[in-house]
Structure formats: structure tokens, C-alpha cells
Amino acid sequence: MQSSPILYPKGPVAETERDLLFLATAIMLFTLLPVYLITFWSCWRYRANGKGAYRPDWHKSIFVELFIWAGPLVIIVVIGVLVVIYTYRLDPYKPLVSDEKTFRVQAVAQNWKWLFIYPDQQVAVVNELAFPSGRPVNIEITSDTVMTSFIIPALGGQIYAMAGMTTHLNLEAFEPGRCTGRNTQFSGRGFPHMVFEVQLLSENDFARWLDNVKKANKRLDSMSYQKLLRPATKYPVEYYSWVEPELFSRIIAKYTGASGALPLQKTGSLE
Amino acid sequence: MLGRLTIDALPFYSWVAMGGALVTVLIVLLTALVVTWAGKWRYLWEEWLTSVDHKRIGVMYIMLALVMLVRGFIDAIMMRAQQAIALNNEGYLPPEHFEQIFTSHGTIMVFFMAMPFLTGLINIVVPQQLGARDVAFPFMNSVSLWLTAAGAGLVGISLVLGKFSTAGWTGYPPYSGIGFSPGVGVDYWIWALLVSGVGSTMTGINFITTILRCRAPGMKLMQMPLFVWTTLCTSILMAFAFPALTVVAALLGLDRTVGMHFFTNELGGNMMNFANLIWIWGHPEVYILILPAFGVFSEVTAVFSRKRLFGYRSLVYATMAIGLLSFTVWLHHFFTMGSSPNVNAIFGIATMIIAVPTGVKIFDWLFTMVRGRIAFHPAMLFTIGFIITFVIGGITGVLLAIPPVDYQMHNTTFLVAHFHNMLIPGALFGYFAGTQFWFPKVFGFRLNEFWGKMVFSCWLIGFYLAFMPLYALGLLGMTRRLEQYTHPDWQPFLLVAFAGACVVLVGVFSVFMQFYVSIKNRNEHRDLTGDPWNGRTLEWATSSPAAPYNFAVIPEVNSVDAFWEMKKKGEAYDFPDQYEPIIMPANTAAGVLIGLCGFLVGFAFVWYLWWLAILAMVSAMAVVIVRSCNDHGEEIITPEAIMAIESKRKAQLISVEGLSARGAPA
Ligand code: HEM
Ligand SMILES: [Cu+2]
Ligand SMILES: [Cu+2]
Numbered sequence: 001m002q003s004s005p006i007l008y009p010k011g012p013v014a015e016t017e018r019d020l021l022f023l024a025t026a027i028m029l030f031t032l033l034p035v036y037l038i039t040f041w042s043c044w045r046y047r048a049n050g051k052g053a054y055r056p057d058w059h060k061s062i063f064v065e066l067f068i069w070a071g072p073l074v075i076i077v078v079i080g081v082l083v084v085i086y087t088y089r090l091d092p093y094k095p096l097v098s099d100e101k102t103f104r105v106q107a108v109a110q111n112w113k114w115l116f117i118y119p120d121q122q123v124a125v126v127n128e129l130a131f132p133s134g135r136p137v138n139i140e141i142t143s144d145t146v147m148t149s150f151i152i153p154a155l156g157g158q159i160y161a162m163a164g165m166t167t168h169l170n171l172e173a174f175e176p177g178r179c180t181g182r183n184t185q186f187s188g189r190g191f192p193h194m195v196f197e198v199q200l201l202s203e204n205d206f207a208r209w210l211d212n213v214k215k216a217n218k219r220l221d222s223m224s225y226q227k228l229l230r231p232a233t234k235y236p237v238e239y240y241s242w243v244e245p246e247l248f249s250r251i252i253a254k255y256t257g258a259s260g261a262l263p264l265q266k267t268g269s270l271e
Numbered sequence: 272m273l274g275r276l277t278i279d280a281l282p283f284y285s286w287v288a289m290g291g292a293l294v295t296v297l298i299v300l301l302t303a304l305v306v307t308w309a310g311k312w313r314y315l316w317e318e319w320l321t322s323v324d325h326k327r328i329g330v331m332y333i334m335l336a337l338v339m340l341v342r343g344f345i346d347a348i349m350m351r352a353q354q355a356i357a358l359n360n361e362g363y364l365p366p367e368h369f370e371q372i373f374t375s376h377g378t379i380m381v382f383f384m385a386m387p388f389l390t391g392l393i394n395i396v397v398p399q400q401l402g403a404r405d406v407a408f409p410f411m412n413s414v415s416l417w418l419t420a421a422g423a424g425l426v427g428i429s430l431v432l433g434k435f436s437t438a439g440w441t442g443y444p445p446y447s448g449i450g451f452s453p454g455v456g457v458d459y460w461i462w463a464l465l466v467s468g469v470g471s472t473m474t475g476i477n478f479i480t481t482i483l484r485c486r487a488p489g490m491k492l493m494q495m496p497l498f499v500w501t502t503l504c505t506s507i508l509m510a511f512a513f514p515a516l517t518v519v520a521a522l523l524g525l526d527r528t529v530g531m532h533f534f535t536n537e538l539g540g541n542m543m544n545f546a547n548l549i550w551i552w553g554h555p556e557v558y559i560l561i562l563p564a565f566g567v568f569s570e571v572t573a574v575f576s577r578k579r580l581f582g583y584r585s586l587v588y589a590t591m592a593i594g595l596l597s598f599t600v601w602l603h604h605f606f607t608m609g610s611s612p613n614v615n616a617i618f619g620i621a622t623m624i625i626a627v628p629t630g631v632k633i634f635d636w637l638f639t640m641v642r643g644r645i646a647f648h649p650a651m652l653f654t655i656g657f658i659i660t661f662v663i664g665g666i667t668g669v670l671l672a673i674p675p676v677d678y679q680m681h682n683t684t685f686l687v688a689h690f691h692n693m694l695i696p697g698a699l700f701g702y703f704a705g706t707q708f709w710f711p712k713v714f715g716f717r718l719n720e721f722w723g724k725m726v727f728s729c730w731l732i733g734f735y736l737a738f739m740p741l742y743a744l745g746l747l748g749m750t751r752r753l754e755q756y757t758h759p760d761w762q763p764f765l766l767v768a769f770a771g772a773c774v775v776l777v778g779v780f781s782v783f784m785q786f787y788v789s790i791k792n793r794n795e796h797r798d799l800t801g802d803p804w805n806g807r808t809l810e811w812a813t814s815s816p817a818a819p820y821n822f823a824v825i826p827e828v829n830s831v832d833a834f835w836e837m838k839k840k841g842e843a844y845d846f847p848d849q850y851e852p853i854i855m856p857a858n859t860a861a862g863v864l865i866g867l868c869g870f871l872v873g874f875a876f877v878w879y880l881w882w883l884a885i886l887a888m889v890s891a892m893a894v895v896i897v898r899s900c901n902d903h904g905e906e907i908i909t910p911e912a913i914m915a916i917e918s919k920r921k922a923q924l925i926s927v928e929g930l931s932a933r934g935a936p937a
Contacts (some may be wrong), residue, residue, distance in 0.1 A: 003747060003758070003760050004746050004747045004748065006746050006748060014679070016675075017679050021676050024669070024670055024676065025666070025670060028669055028670065029666070031630065031662065031666065032663070032666065035634075035637070035658065035659070035662050036659060036662075038634075038641070039637060039640075039655060039659055042641045042645070043640070043645060046576070046641060046642065047644075047645050048644055048645065052642060054577075054643065054644050055642040056577060056578045056579060056643070057579055058581070058642050059579040059583065064638055065582060067634075068582070068631050071630065071634075072626060072627040072630030075626075076626055076669075079623055080620045080623060082673065083616055083619045083672075083673050083674065084616050084620070087612045087615050087673075087675060089675075090674075090675035091612040093611075145451075146444075146446040146536075147444075147446065149681070151678075151679075153748045157679075158607045158678045158679065158681055158682075159607055159609055160605070160607055160609060162542060162543070162608075163445070163536040167609040168609070184682035184750045184751075185443075185682060186370075186438075186439055186751075186752040188370075188437075188451070189370075191752065192754055192755050192756060255536050255537055264537060268450075268451070269451065269453050270446065270451045270452065
């Protein structure tokens with residue numbers, strides 16, 4: 001289980017989610033105990049030639065009824081309180097509190113790859129997401145194909161990506177390292193490979209990484225974007241040293257009819 | 272003339288699919304041959320296919336369910352085999368085939384295994400428990416059966432002609448739209464749901480009416496057996512939830528065939544509406560599947576603990592509460608779609624509130640066992656196995672209902688493990704228990720208990736092996752619907768899961784072995800009294816198998832456990848000197864014909880054979896009109912005929928030793 005991104009998180013959001021999972025599991029285990037005890041005890045004691053007294057008409061008891069309604073109710077009230085507290089605390093749209101400046105990334109789901117646009121750095125990368133660790137990250141997500149779902153389990157959260165709509169995730173990494181993210185919503189042939197690597201870098205390493213991207217000789221404008229959009233499986237990591245401003249909103253505009261939209265091309269079979 | 276239907280429809284794209292098609296065709300041909308060779312077509316048609324007797328309709332539903340169980344299970348074990356080997360390689364299934372398999376598995380198991388299974392049990396048992404002679408609308412009952420069978424037929428033929436959908440059993444657009452899935456697959460899925468869904472809606476209406484209108488005189492609502500109560504709730508859910516499914520499938524069909532844009536990416540279509548509509552049906556559907564099983568567990572625990580059901584009122588209120596609440600939680604299926612924390616928190620809490628009545632039911636069953644005399648009949652074993660396994664599923668369900676936990680677990684195998692944890696012990700075990708329990712009532716002999724215990728052990732052990740690793744895999748980050756993967760640390764778990772599926776395979780085999788052995792030795796297991804387990808409710812008051820009219824004289828009821836009371840008072844086996852004539856509905860071919868038309872309509876729309884679609888719809892209409900004008904829809908059973916049947920039953924009862932002692936329960 002060492003390799004579990006959920007049990008060994010790399011960021012505060014995933015860590016809180018894991019602790020919540022543990023806490024809720026521990027509370028719920030209290031329900032297991034009485035059920036198993038009564039089951040095994042009564043199977044043994046009241047078996048056909050067991051020792052238990054036989055009372056065929058015993059069918060109500062205020063005391064027992066109280067216990068069986070109140071027991072589950074109490075547990076659910078406790079968990080319900082957790083739900084309220086943590087659903088607000090871990091709302092994926094809520095910006096993380098931090099002294100550091102929030103880092104912005106935009107993610108676009110395609111078949112079957114992820115395009116990451118760095119609006120402040122004016123670069124774009126396919127199938128690799130890099131950002132400085134220790135800084136909150138705000139990811140804006142959309143899809144230029146069917147509905148998909150974006151997750152980086154080691155950092156936490158998950159949110160659907162839908163064409164013509166934007167969803168948000170706010171994440172953060174504790175320290176430099178790497179992990180993976182993927183689409184979890186089945187989207188056709190290349191779905192199993194719709195994975196991307198996440199590089200959590202120190203500020204220096206990130207600057208170096210950015211330099212590397214800037215050295216690439218590809219530029220992402222509306223024309224090359226249409227080419228990139230063609231379905232492909234196991235698409236390699238690709239760097240674009242420049243990205244057209246507003247590309248992200250022009251992709252969304254395709255589906256909303258807003259001005260400046262990219263052309264809407266014909267969709268193709270994903271089977 | 273042939274629409275989209277060309278030679279390309281044949282499954283040449285994969286050897287495995289080709290093999291599946293061949294086997295399907297061979298089985299159909301073989302069955303036809305065997306029936307012809309035995310000269311049984313006439314018997315089959317007159318006694319079974321055209322029957323409107325609720326017991327026979329029930330049996331046919333269950334046969335359909337068992338056939339589809341095998342089909343759905345083959346899909347399951349093929350997926351397990353694929354994932355067991357597909358580490359960094361393609362495995363043995365081409366992607367398009369794997370995708371069809373997870374879709375057909377889910378679709379078949381829910382719509383054509385579980386639904387017919389529970390409808391079959393309900394059909395067989397409920398009228399007898401009510402002290403009624405038949406359901407409220409016997410002809411409609413036959414139509415429901417044949418529409419369900421037509422839907423199953425559409426899934427079956429998709430294996431031979433064309434492909435099935437690859438969009439999963441919930442068919443989310445825009446993937447399932449014509450743009451991204453241009454083939455016939457999604458259309459097969461839509462029409463299988465549409466045709467069978469109409470059947471389910473009618474079943475719901477039929478049983479609501481039956482239960483409210485056809486109870487034996489004196490039977491108050493609060494005296495109805497628990498299985499009748501759960502059926503009532505299930506039927507209400509069917510009648511209210513299935514229209515949502517019909518609507519959403521029809522809208523998707525319009526999107527695909529006539530170019531509407533309800534759920535597309537473009538032109539204002541909105542896929543989120545689809546998610547809402549399908550889960551407004553989908554979440555109640557889960558309780559449609561589970562509640563009847565809860566009813567079975569209630570009957571079985573009381574009878575095999577030889578004790579009155581503990582907390583009858585609690586159980587009834589809990590059942591009603593579950594039914595109502597099931598309509599309020601659908602949004603937990605898309606916590607991750609970006610709703611506000613208000614919405615997510617409310618739906619999370621609404622979801623877990625259902626755990627309270629469910630917990631109450633579990634404890635009521637447990638306290639029914641307390642101070643009883645438990646006999647470990649296979650039906651009881653299934654009940655105990657259900658209790659200890661279902662709590663695990665309940666716990667993981669509550670975990671998934673916490674939105675931030677769901678953000679991590681959504682779409683992983685943890686979820687797959689959870690819902691199988693609800694559906695296999697929660698629903699299927701109940702149907703199996705019901706089969707073990709009521710089989711003698713239908714066929715007049717008991718099932719072999721050794722093989723019953725085999726069925727139970729293999730399904731229980733197989734279940735734990737097959738699905739506990741999936742919980743672990745979910746925590747390891749494994750997503751559902753993966754046809755291959757690159758993480759070596761997943762493989763050991765997937766191998767165990769495959770082994771578990773193989774154990775279940777033995778369990779599936781044992782189901783049929785149990786029937787075979789029991790039929791072979793039926794003379795040793797005869798049930799001459801009609802009451803093999805010292806039962807408590809009215810269905811045990813009739814002979815096994817029951818006469819076509821169930822009750823020669825409709826019983827009077829004035830307590831819970833009506834038959835138990837009658838036995839206590841020594842009135843259980845009174846025979847009158849005279850009988851009134853009984854009017855029963857006559858058999859009719861109309862149900863089969865409407866089913867056939869339903870199948871053709873679906874098939875025609877899938878392949879764009881517009882002339883056939885119109886022809887089939889007009890024919891269906893014609894059958895309905897002819898049937899409505901027909902005034903020979905009834906058959907009168909004369910007092911003499913009844914006397915003959917009842918005297919035989921009396922003689923049989925007297926021949927059984929110890930009958931007098933049976934008059935009063937111990
Ligand atoms: C022991 C028997 C069974 C085995 C081994 C099994 C196995 C599987 C597997 C491997 C999947 C695909 C999971 C994935 O895509 O990652 C699946 C999905 C599913 N199963 Fe089962 N299953 C069994 C019985 C059942 C039963 C009894 C039901 C319902 C009553 C059921 C309902 C479903 C549904 C609804 C899905 C989802 C399909 C989808 O993703 O579209 N299964 N099962
Ligand atoms: Cu949306
Ligand atoms: Cu649900």
C-alpha cells in the first residue's frame with residue numbers, strides 16, 4: 001500500500017481528505033461491532049439445539065427499539081457534522097489560504113491527452129503538469145471533447161471537465177516530488193492512457209523547467225491547436241514555448257457561442 | 272430497405288466477439304431443436320408462453336433472469352481475466368470489445384438479471400401472500416413479461432448483429448451522442464431500456480393495484496407480510512422512477528436519430544441534465560432491486576428462527592422511509608461535477624440518513640433470531656451471509672456519501688466494490704434465498720440442501736475474494752473501466768479478484784447443479800402438505816404447487832402471520848362441502864405478440880428500418896385493439912372441477928403423517 005497516492009498524500013488537501021476518510025471509517029466501524037457480535041452470538045446460542053430460551057412470541061421491546069433507532073441515528077449525526085465541516089473546508093473551488101502567491105494553470109481535456117496552459121508564463125505543455133511546490137495552485141478545467149474527470153490523487157480532489165464549462169480545483173504540494181494525475185471518466189479507446197505526470201518543483205527547478213519549455217520550437221496558436229486536437233493515444237510530453245493569449249476562453253467559447261470562438265470541428269468516433 | 276444493416280454488422284472485428292456470437296446462435300438453435308425433438312412446442316405455447324397465471328409468469332421471469340445471470344457473469348469473468356493479465360500489455364480483448372463488455376455486464380445485470388428475478392419472485396409470491404387468486408391485471412402482467420424479454424432479446428442480438436454500446440450502463444453523453452458514438456451500440460442500449468422500461472412501469476402499477484385492492488378480506492395494511500410491504504414500496508418506486516428513465520433514454524434517442532441537441536456539447540445541449548435525469552431514476556432503482564430482497568430476508572428469518580418477526584412496525588416504517596428517501600439523494604452520483612458545498616453537503620447528509628432505517632432493519636432481523644430456534648437452511652444461510660457482508664457495503668456507502676471522500680473515490684474500483692457489495696449480498700443473495708424458500712411452493716418438491724449450501728458458500732467466499740481487493744485497489748488509485756494498466760502493484764490484487772470470480776463460477780454452476788439434482792430426486796423431496804417449513808404466511812396455506820386459482824375459498828385474515836394463527840386455532844386445513852365457481856382469465860397470445868412487436872420496434876429503430884418500425888407499431892396497436900374487443904377473455908372453473916382438485920389435496924394431506932400435529936404450530 002506504500003504506493004497508494006490516497007493513503008500517502010503529497011499535499012494538504014489530500015492529507016485532510018485522507019484523515020477524514022480514516023476518522024469516518026473508525027466511527028463507522030462501531031456499527032460493525034454490534035452487528036457481528038449479535039449475529040454470531042445469536043447464531044450460536046439460538047441454533048436448533050442451542051442453550052438459548054425459546055420465546056416464539058417475543059416480538060417487541062421498547063428498550064431494544066429505542067436502541068436500534070437511536071444507535072444508527074447518533075452515528076449518522078456525528079458523521080453528518082463531519083460532512084458539513086469538511087465539505088466547506090475542502091470545497092474544491094475555495095482558494096487555499098497561504099502567504100505565497102497562487103499559481104495559475106488551465107487544463108483542457110482532449111482525446112486522449114491533457115493540455116496544460118500557463119497563462120502567466122504564456123507557455124503550454126501536453127501531458128505534463130509542473131508547478132512550484134509550497135504554493136497554492138488554482139487549476140481551471142474544461143474539456144474539448146466528451147465529459148472527463150480530472151484528478152491528481154496524491155494532491156486530492158477530483159472534478160469533472162465539461163465542454164463549454166469551467167470547473168476549478170485548488171491544490172497544493174508540500175514539497176518537491178512527482179506524482180500522476182488522470183482522467184477517471186471513461187472517454188473511449190485511449191482512456192486507460194489518459195494519464196499525465198505531475199512535477200512538483202522547487203522555485204529554482206521550476207524556473208529551470210520553464211526555461212526548458214521556452215526553448216522548445218513549437219508555438220500553440222489556433223492553427224496548431226486544431227492539429228493537436230486530433231485523437232491520439234499515448235501522446236508524448238510536448239512543450240510549446242508560446243501560447244496564444246485567451247486560448248482557454250476561446251476553446252470554451254466554441255461551445256457557448258461567445259465571440260472569439262475557435263472553429264467547431266466535426267467530432268469523430270471514439271469507439 | 273435494410274437501413275444501416277449491412278454485412279459489416281457481423282462481428283468480424285474480434286475473435287472473441289465472433290466466438291460469443293457463434294455460441295449465442297448455437298444455443299438458440301439447440302434450444303429450438305431440443306423443443307422440436309421433444310415435440311413440446313404446443314405445450315410450451317399453450318401452457319407457458321401464452322399463460323396469464325401469475326405463478327407461471329413468475330417462473331418465466333426467473334428463467335429469463337437465470338439465463339441472463341449466466342450471460343452477465345460470463346462478461347464479468349472475461350473482464351476479470353483481462354485485467355488479471357493486462358499489465359503493460361493489451362491482454363486478450365481488443366479495447367472496443369472490453370468496452371462493450373463492461374457496458375453489457377452492467378446493463379444485463381441490472382435490467383435483465385436483477386429486475387426479472389425480483390419481478391418473478393413478486394409474481395409468484397405476492398398474490399398468494401395476499402390470499403388473492405391473481406394479480407389485478409393479469410393480461411398486463413403478461414405484456415410486462417414479454418416486453419422485458421424483448422429488451423433482453425435486443426441485448427442478446429447485439430452480440431450477433433452489430434455492436435453493443437461502449438458508454439457504460441449509465442450511458443453518459445456526450446460520449447453516447449451520435450457525434451462520438453456513431454455506431455448502433457448506444458441505440459441497442461437505448462431501445463433495450465425503453466422497451467423493458469415500459470414493462471417495469473406496468474409491473475409497478477400492477478402490483479400497487481394488486482396490493483391495495485386484492486387483499487383477502489380482513490387483511491389490514493398493518494397485517495400484510497413484510498414481503499408484500501417491500502413489494503408495495505418497490506412497485507411505487509418502479510411506477511415513479513421508470514418514467515424518468517423512459518424520458519431520458521427517449522431524449523438521448525432523439526438526440527441521436529433526429530439530430531436534437533438535448534445533451535450534446537453544442538447548440539445549448541447540456542449533459543448535466545442527463546446526469547440528473549438518469550440518477551433520478553438510477554438511485555431509486557438501487558432500492559427497487561434491494562427492497563424485495565429485504566422482504567425475502569424478513570420472511571426467511573422469521574420462519575427459520577421459528578419465531579414471530581421482531582419489530583414488525585419498525586420494519587414497515589423503515590421500508591417506507593427508505594422508499595421515500597431514495598428519491599432525495601440522486602446527486603451523490605456527481606458530487607464531483609462542481610456543485611456548491613451547500614448542495615453537496617445536503618445531498619451527502621440526505622444519503623446517510625438512509626443508513627438509519629437500513630440499520631434498524633438489520634437489527635430487527637437480528638432480534639428476530641434472538642430467542643428463536645434457528646435452522647440453518649440455505650435460505651437462512653444466505654440471510655446471515657447477507658447481514659455480515661451488507662454492513663461492510665453500508666459502511667463504505669456512508670464513506671462515499673461524504674463529499675470530500677467521494678472526490679478521491681469517485682470512479683475508482685472502490686466504488687465498484689461498494690456497489691457490488693450492495694447488489695450481490697443485498698439483492699442477489701435475497702433472490703437466491705427466495706428461490707430456496709419458495710421453490711417447493713411452485714414445483715411441489717424441495718431443493719437439494721447440499722447444493723444449496725454449495726451455492727451459498729461459493730458465492731459468499733467468491734464475493735469476498737473478488738471484491739475486497741477492489742477496495743484496496745481503489746485506495747491505490749485504480750480507476751474503473753480500465754482495459755489495461757501500467758502499475759505492477761495492482762496486479763496481485765487483480766489476480767486475487769480473478770480467483771474470486773472463479774469461485775463464483777463454481778457458485779453459478781452449483782445453481783444449475785442444484786436444480787438438476789433436485790429435479791432428478793424430486794420424489795424424495797416431495798412437499799405433500801404445501802407447508803414444508805412450517806410457514807407463517809398465507810402462501811403456505813395452498814397446496815404445492817398451488818391450484819390455478821390458488822385458494823378454493825378466499826381466507827379471512829385478522830392478524831399478522833395469518834396462516835400461523837390458523838394453524839394455532841386448528842383451522843388451517845378446513846375443507847368446505849361445496850364450492851362456488853371461480854372465474855379466471857383465459858390464456859392469450861396477445862402478450863407474446865406485443866412483446867415481439869416491441870422487439871421489432873427496437874430492432875428497427877436501431878438499424879433505421881423505418882418501414883419495419885411503422886409495421887411493428889401498427890401491429891402492436893392492432894393486437895391491443897383485437898384483444899380489447901375480445902369477450903372470451905375468461906374461463907370458468909366449475910365447482911365440480913374444484914371439488915376434484917380439492918379432494919385430491921385433502922387425501923394427500925391425510926396421507927401425510929403427523930398432519931394433525933401440524934394443525935397447531937409448536
Ligand atoms: C460475482 C459476480 C460479478 C463480478 C465478478 C463482477 C465484475 C464486474 C467488473 C469486473 C466490472 C467492471 C469494473 C470496471 O469497469 O472496472 C463490473 C461492473 C459492473 N457490475 Fe459487476 N460483477 C459481478 C456481479 C454483478 C451483479 C450481480 C450486478 C448487479 C446486480 C453487477 C452490476 C455491475 C454494474 C452496474 C457495473 C458497472 C458497469 C459500468 O461500469 O458501466 N455486477 N462488474
Ligand atoms: Cu457542467
Ligand atoms: Cu445513489
